[in-house]
Amino acid sequence: MSRITRPRFARRLSAVTVLALATSFALAVPASAHVEVEAEGASALAENVTLDFNAETESDKAGITKLEVILPEGITPADVTYKDGPAGWELAVTERGYTVGGPAVAIGEDAAYAVTVRQLPDAESLAFKALQTYSDGRVDRWIELEKPAEGGHGSTAPVLELAPAEPGAESISPSPSAEPTTAAPSSPEASEPTATQSTAEADTAGAKDEGTSTVAIVALVVVVVALVGGGVWWFRRRSGTTTT
Numbered sequence: 001m002s003r004i005t006r007p008r009f010a011r012r013l014s015a016v017t018v019l020a021l022a023t024s025f026a027l028a029v030p031a032s033a034h035v036e037v038e039a040e041g042a043s044a045l046a047e048n049v050t051l052d053f054n055a056e057t058e059s060d061k062a063g064i065t066k067l068e069v070i071l072p073e074g075i076t077p078a079d080v081t082y083k084d085g086p087a088g089w090e091l092a093v094t095e096r097g098y099t100v101g102g103p104a105v106a107i108g109e110d111a112a113y114a115v116t117v118r119q120l121p122d123a124e125s126l127a128f129k130a131l132q133t134y135s136d137g138r139v140d141r142w143i144e145l146e147k148p149a150e151g152g153h154g155s156t157a158p159v160l161e162l163a164p165a166e167p168g169a170e171s172i173s174p175s176p177s178a179e180p181t182t183a184a185p186s187s188p189e190a191s192e193p194t195a196t197q198s199t200a201e202a203d204t205a206g207a208k209d210e211g212t213s214t215v216a217i218v219a220l221v222v223v224v225v226a227l228v229g230g231g232v233w234w235f236r237r238r239s240g241t242t243t244t
Contacts (some may be wrong), residue, residue: 032242035067035130035142037158037190044162045169046123050161055111055132062136064111066101068094070129070143074121075175085113095180119172122165130158 008146042049055067064065071077077098082091089102098115111132120126144156175217 034156035128035132035158037128037160041191042120042160042162044120044124044165045171046162047172048165049117049120050114051117052114053112053128053130053158054128057105057108057110058137059134059138060108062134062138063109063133064103064106064132065131067111067113068099068131068133069097070099071226072121072123072126072128074123074169075117075126077180079118080188081116081118084115086111089113091115093180101133106143120162122171124161124162126160127157128160130196150190210231 035053038052038054039049053069055064055069057064071080077093077095080091080093080098083101085100086102086105089100092099092101098232100113101114127145129143132139132142134140140155142155142157144154146158
């Protein structure tokens with residue numbers, strides 16, 4: 001009897017011990033880092049709203065150097081202005097949003113910065129997909145829109161919840177499109193000829209055509225004269241031969 005009971009008890013005890021160790025390990029693992037966005041009193045159609053971003057570090061070997069944000073629908077790059085952030089960091093406009101970056105923050109430290117948005121769109125929430133770059137080239141992508149399963153961490157994008165619009169709030173006129181700072185602006189003067197240039201080019205073309213016509217006429221006259229002269233010479237020679 002005792003020979004059968006002891007192994008069962010030992011197996012149960014081992015299972016309980018493993019479960020306890022696994023639970024302890026799970027509780028000891030820190031929550032996954034992420035990017036957060038907050039705004040005091042954020043509501044739909046609110047104007048001149050300051051968004052505070054905080055990017056937690058996940059590296060113990062390199063510092064954060066840049067954050068690229070993909071703006072949600074309803075906010076254009078021209079609507080965003082830089083307010084403050086790590087020393088030496090600046091904002092640059094991109095085709096799909098903006099980047100803020102500069103000298104790497106200290107290893108192990110988070111990167112926090114703030115921007116001001118001209119007006120928030122009429123929505124219930126806004127997702128700001130973010131790409132977080134480190135000095136060693138590592139990139140953390142916080143772009144998932146669905147929340148991870150219970151107990152999971154995932155790489156969800158920072159989301160800002162908005163309160164309903166204030167009574168009387170209206171959408172203001174859209175901002176003019178901003179050119180990405182990574183590309184050199186086009187020069188209208190270089191792409192379109194001026195009136196003076198067009199006239200000069202037309203005169204030059206006319207002069208070329210006139211010169212070509214003159215040369216053609218002269219060449220034709222020379223050919224005709226040569227043919228006439230050759231005919232006279234042949235006729236005289238033939239006449240002389242016949243007389244002899």
